Amino acid sequence: MKESRLFKIIYFILEKGRVTAPELAEKFEVSVRTIYRDVDVISSAGIPIYVTTGRSGGIQILDNYVLDKAFFSDKEKQDILSALQSLSVINNTYERELLTKLSALFNTHSENWFEVDFGRWGSKTQDNAKFELLKKAVITHKVVNIVYxxxxxxxxxxxxxPLKLYYKSKEWYVKAYCTEKNDFRLFKINRIIDCKLLNEDFIPVEFPDLQATEQNAHNKIVLRFPKEMAYRVYDEFKDDELTEHESGDFIVAAYMxxxxxxxxxLLSFGAYVEVIExxxxxxxxxxxxxxxxxxxKP
Structure with missing residues (x-):
């Protein structure tokens, strides 16, 4: 409990810049005496926190203090920046500004080593707006009306x-509870042709395990592909679904x-697929x- 409060005090001061002991005492529901004891503990841990007196005085942390020296390893720092970098591609001002602030706070440059685009070719603006709306609904627990x-x-x-955004087999989905079906559903985002955020809250619940339910809901399909289709077979199917025949052909057993x-x-494979079962x-x-x-035909 105390350790949790100490971290929260540090984050609060970093956000506000300077705060008073009574202000911290009221926020964390402890006495002013306890706040001063917490400040001593934080200082003894090597955090440059100090108290100034007078009308404009208060508790603050050294302006040039770099947060990651006390809390984050280099890998953790890069992971945080990379995650924000992936979200910033949807042209959200908040993510881009937060990425800039954290890069400066961590005193580290985020290497631009990858690029993510949630949009299809030719429809980037519309798809990114849809993704942003669904992300907001998941985070704020707001009901969404969709045309599917x-x-x-x-x-x-x-x-x-909307409970979670989900990426599977080169497609984006939203895991959600459907009030019409009174059941959990997986909606492909590309098939949502219209969506509207409603001013209606919901209580989030755990989405059922997909892997456990997929085999019950789907049937086993066995297919055969010639070796010329190896590039696509490896793109489309998991390793444990593949068996290489002595002829070089591939046997695929998957639940679909x-x-x-x-x-x-199956038609998308043209003449290169044979259904076995x-x-x-x-x-x-x-x-x-x-x-x-x-x-x-001609």
Whole structure:
């Protein structure tokens, strides 16, 4: 309890610049005598904290004090700056200003060694605005109204409680509780064609473990790819889903949803995919390929 208060006192003084003992006593609900004892403990730990008297006096920390010397290792410092750097690409003024302030406070330059863009090609502004709105909803626990397009091309309006932004297999999702379905749902952000932040709070809860539920919700699909498709097979599937045949072909066994998305996904491989299991999926895929041929034949 005391250690937690000491850290909070340090952060509060760094933020305010100069504070009085009564002000700290009121904020942390302790006596003024206790505050002065805490100041002595902080000083003995090597933090340059001092007390000045007079009308403009108070408790403050040396202006040029570098926070990371007492609290952060070089790696921790770079991790913090890198995380902020990844968020600053969405053109949020707050993140960019905070990145600048912490870089100065840590007396360290953040190496610009990577770049993140949450937008698709040609739609950066709209996608980044959507990402920023959902991020704000997660942090502030605000309900969001969305217009969503499902895998069956159905457009629905839903009210959701955004719990976490989630990146999986080159796609961004939002983990949320859907009030319409009274259940947890995973929404692909690209399919959210409109969203509005509501002035309505929700109590955040834990999103269920996806890995435990995916295999129960999805069926096992077994596919075969020629070695020429190695580049994409390694891009699309996990190592434990792959088996290399003696011929050089790849056998993939993965759990996937059997819906319209799966058919479109398999068709994206063209003639380079063979369905092994389930057998009925071969017929479905073949019929869909025939429809494409009939519609586009010369």
């Amino acid at each position: 397009v499902s895998t069956h091309f159905k457009k629905t309006t839903r009210k959701i409680h 949803p059997e819906d319209a998305w799966l058919i479109g996904y 389930p057998a009925y999926l071969r017929e479905v895929l073949s019929d869909e390929a025939k429809k494409i041929y009939e519609k586009n």
